Amino acid sequence: MNKKVLLIAPYFESPEYPTYLPSENLGLGYIAAVLRKNGIEVDIFDANMRGIKSEDILNYIQLNEYFLVGISSSFQQLLDESIIIAENIKKQTSNLHVTIGGHFPTFEHYNILSKYKCFDSVSRGDGEFSITELALKLKNNEDISTIDGMSLLIDSKIIVNKDRKLVDLDILPWPERDTLSFIAEHNHNWATQLTTSRGCYGNCLFCDIRSFYNGCWRARNYIDVVDEIEYLVNTYGCKTFRFTDDEFLGPKPEGHERARNFAKEIIKRGIKANFMISARAEDVDEELFSLLAQAGVNDCLIGVESGVDRILNLYNKKITVEQNQKCIDILKRFDIALNLAYIMIDPRMTFEELKQNYEFIKKNGVITIDSLRSHFWPLYGTPSLRQFEKDNLIKKQDINKVEYYFIDKRVEYVFNKVNELCIKCFELDKRIQQYIMNGNSRDILNEVYAEYLEYWINYFESLLYDKDFDEKPQFFSDKIRKLERAI
Numbered sequence: 203m204n205k206k207v208l209l210i211a212p213y214f215e216s217p218e219y220p221t222y223l224p225s226e227n228l229g230l231g232y233i234a235a236v237l238r239k240n241g242i243e244v245d246i247f248d249a250n251m252r253g254i255k256s257e258d259i260l261n262y263i264q265l266n267e268y269f270l271v272g273i274s275s276s277f278q279q280l281l282d283e284s285i286i287i288a289e290n291i292k293k294q295t296s297n298l299h300v301t302i303g304g305h306f307p308t309f310e311h312y313n314i315l316s317k318y319k320c321f322d323s324v325s326r327g328d329g330e331f332s333i334t335e336l337a338l339k340l341k342n343n344e345d346i347s348t349i350d351g352m353s354l355l356i357d358s359k360i361i362v363n364k365d366r367k368l369v370d371l372d373i374l375p376w377p378e379r380d381t382l383s384f385i386a387e388h389n390h391n392w393a394t395q396l397t398t399s400r401g402c403y404g405n406c407l408f409c410d411i412r413s414f415y416n417g418c419w420r421a422r423n424y425i426d427v428v429d430e431i432e433y434l435v436n437t438y439g440c441k442t443f444r445f446t447d448d449e450f451l452g453p454k455p456e457g458h459e460r461a462r463n464f465a466k467e468i469i470k471r472g473i474k475a476n477f478m479i480s481a482r483a484e485d486v487d488e489e490l491f492s493l494l495a496q497a498g499v500n501d502c503l504i505g506v507e508s509g510v511d512r513i514l515n516l517y518n519k520k521i522t523v524e525q526n527q528k529c530i531d532i533l534k535r536f537d538i539a540l541n542l543a544y545i546m547i548d549p550r551m552t553f554e555e556l557k558q559n560y561e562f563i564k565k566n567g568v569i570t571i572d573s574l575r576s577h578f579w580p581l582y583g584t585p586s587l588r589q590f591e592k593d594n595l596i597k598k599q600d601i602n603k604v605e606y607y608f609i610d611k612r613v614e615y616v617f618n619k620v621n622e623l624c625i626k627c628f629e630l631d632k633r634i635q636q637y638i639m640n641g642n643s644r645d646i647l648n649e650v651y652a653e654y655l656e657y658w659i660n661y662f663e664s665l666l667y668d669k670d671f672d673e674k675p676q677f678f679s680d681k682i683r684k685l686e687r688a689i
Contacts, residue, residue, distance in 0.1 A: 204269040204298075206243040207337050209234060211274050212256055212283035213249040215632065217624040218575075225251070226385075226395040228446055229304070229329065230274055231377030236330040239375055242337050246380045253639070256286040265295055270337050272325070276304040278582055281314075281602040288320035299340055301352075303329045305414050306602070309583030311353040313601050315360050323354040327414065328369040328400075368415065371400065371422045376430050382438050393444035393478055394434055398427045398464075402449040403457075404482055406505070407518045408545075411448045413583040419452045424464040428471065435475060444478040444501075451481045451490075458490060465497035476500045478541065483529035484521050495536040502533055503541040509562020510555045513548060517586075523562065530566050542568050547577040547620070549595060553612040557666050571655055574662050575620050580604045616665045623661060630654070630678045637685050646688040650681050 211227040227248055234244040245268075249259050271291060275284045288300045303325035307314055311324035323346075325332045332351035339346045347356055351366030377397070385392055399422065401415035434440040451457050468475075478501035479494070486504070506526050508514050514521055533540050546559055563569050580587040580596075590596050590606060598605040608614035634654075637647055657677060664671035 204267055206245060206268050207237055207270045207272065207333075208263065208268045209244060209246045209272045209274070210259065210287060211246075211248040211250050212280055212287060213254055213259075214280055214283060216279060217621075217628040217631075218279075225392055225444070226379070226381050227251075227274055228377050228395045228397050229276070230272075231379065231381075232374060232397075233272065233330050233333050234378040234380065235375040236334050237337060238378065240334050240338060242334070242341070244378075246378070248381050248384075251381055251384060256283040257290070259287055260290050260294065265291065265298060268298060270299045270301070270340055272329075272333055273300065273302045274304055275302050275307050278306040278310075278602040280304070281306065285318055285320060288318070292320045299323070299336075301325055301333065301336065303333070305410050306582055308414060309410065310601060312360060312362065315353060315355045317601060319355070321355065323352055326351050326353060327366055330369060330374060332366055368418055368420065371397075371420050372426065376433075379434075379438070386438065391442075393442040394438070394440040395446050396427070396430065396434075396443045397446045398422050398424075398450060399447045399452060402482075403453040404449065404520070405518055406507075407516075407585040407589065408578065408581065410581045410583040415448075419449065419457070421452055421457065421460055424460050424467060427464060428467045428473070431468070431475065432471065432473060435473060440475070442476045442478070445480065447480055449482060450479040451485045454485075458485070461490060462493060465493045465499075468497040474498070479503070480541075482521075483526050486529040486532050488532055488535070491532055491536050491538065495538055499538060501539045501541055503543060504529060504533075505543040506530070506540075506563075507543060507545050508548075509559050510551070513545075513551055513555060513559070516548075516550060517545075526562075527566070530568065540568050542570060542573055544573040545576055545578050546573055547613060547617050549578065549606045549608040549613070549617075551613055552610050553616075556610075556613050556616060560662065560666060569655070569659060571651075571658050574658050575624055577617060577620075578606075580606065616662075619665055620662070623658075627654075627678055630681050633682050633685050637688075643688055646685065650684055654681060 209230040211230055230246050234246055237244045247259065247263060249256065254262065273284045273287055275281055284302055291298060291300055299322045300320060301323040302314065302321050307324045308326040311326055314321060314324055323336065332349060335349050336346060336352060339349070347354060347361055348363060350363055353360065353362045399420060401419040402411045403419045405412055431443060451461050475498050477497070477499045479499055480503035483504050483506060507517060507519060509523055509526070511523050514523065530540060542563070544563065547556065563573055580590050587604065595606045596604060597607050608617065634647070634650070661671055663669055
């Protein structure tokens with residue numbers, strides 16, 4: 203029997219989400235760590251990081267070395283890429299077991315196995331021990347039909363086994379860092395990914411995190427987290443860390459006490475690094491964030507989501523615009539960059555609410571291109587999708603895409619015009635991404651981005667306020683040439 207397991211992170215690009223920059227896939231890193239701890243050889247192939255399209259992956263892989271392939275498909279837009287990979291594998295060798303995992307496959311496991319015969323199984327929820335048990339049983343030619351946390355297609359029959367218990371994060375080994383060497387070899391200055399917790403204690407109706415983790419927030423011991431940071435700093439020279447946590451702080455009081463202890467431990471050891479964290483807006487307070495800033499936190503992802511109270515209530519955010527404002531003010535006070543998560547366009551909002559939504563981020567000086575082109579995604583596994591169905595707002599739905607109706611036709615008009623511009627500027631978006639990946643001069647990039655952002659703002663305001671707009675036919679090609687000259 204072939205000896206190894208192959209874990210694949212698919213390539214992804216889309217005009218809807220053009221700034222999806224590649225980074226380490228820690229989910230695969232954790233699975234690889236548990237597999238290796240159990241004596242299983244593993245290769246990680248990160249096609250997204252390498253910029254290799256799904257149809258070309260097998261040109262870089264010798265399938266006869268593997269007995270199991272796992273594909274990471276964390277959100278529904280990755281399903282098409284995963285299907286391309288799995289179908290190409292099955293064309294070459296039908297005996298190789300192909301499994302898929304991630305948030306979206308967890309919620310749609312039965313439909314995926316029913317519709318796409320290129321997948322032999324779906325790993326639901328935390329994948330470390332389910333995939334390891336699958337690998338060990340396949341390697342030893344044992345029965346795989348009863349593995350907890352797995353749905354399997356066996357002899358044309360779909361078997362759905364019981365959920366596996368959530369993993370205690372403190373028993374997991376540190377994730378394997380196979381792709382850090384690739385980053386170093388190519389002189390990328392990307393932030394190093396780090397996981398300190400999983401889940402979120404919030405209950406936002408649009409988010410699939412709560413469903414995926416059964417509403418549970420779990421955290422690693424802060425000493426172990428700092429130990430891993432110190433190891434990465436000393437071994438790889440890492441200087442900036444992005445915490446992949448859904449919500450770093452966690453609930454009060456235990457979550458906030460852990461965050462304080464983390465900051466104190468970083469300061470005590472004299473670790474000189476920067477940290478990009480995430481938090482809920484209502485948890486941002488002066489005392490805690492003053493300490494976090496001293497420890498090196500310089501960026502915080504906040505799900506502000508809206509500048510309209512009715513929309514925040516619609517999302518069950520349990521927060522007000524006033525609290526969002528207070529959060530933004532505190533981050534500015536400590537010079538912590540706001541990494542804005544925002545839903546500009548929602549099909550249930552009025553045109554006046556859309557204006558109000560825009561004016562909130564304009565007033566605060568936090569407009570990004572992504573915030574202007576963001577729109578509501580009804581994700582599988584969320585209450586929002588069920589609410590859309592109940593309210594007859596679904597126009598078209600298939601296994602990985604949902605289209606909806608708009609209540610206000612003026613909002614729909616803005617949505618369509620924004621999508622038109624997304625397609626028109628997609629080539630520039632890709633060049634910006636390539637420029638970042640190549641580690642080129644930030645001065646030129648910042649100059650291009652400032653002009654690009656101004657273009658987007660003028661375009662968006664022309665839609666909201668019926669202003670004149672100069673489309674500048676050569677704008678995008680001029681910016682592309684500017685970047686190319688700087689490479």
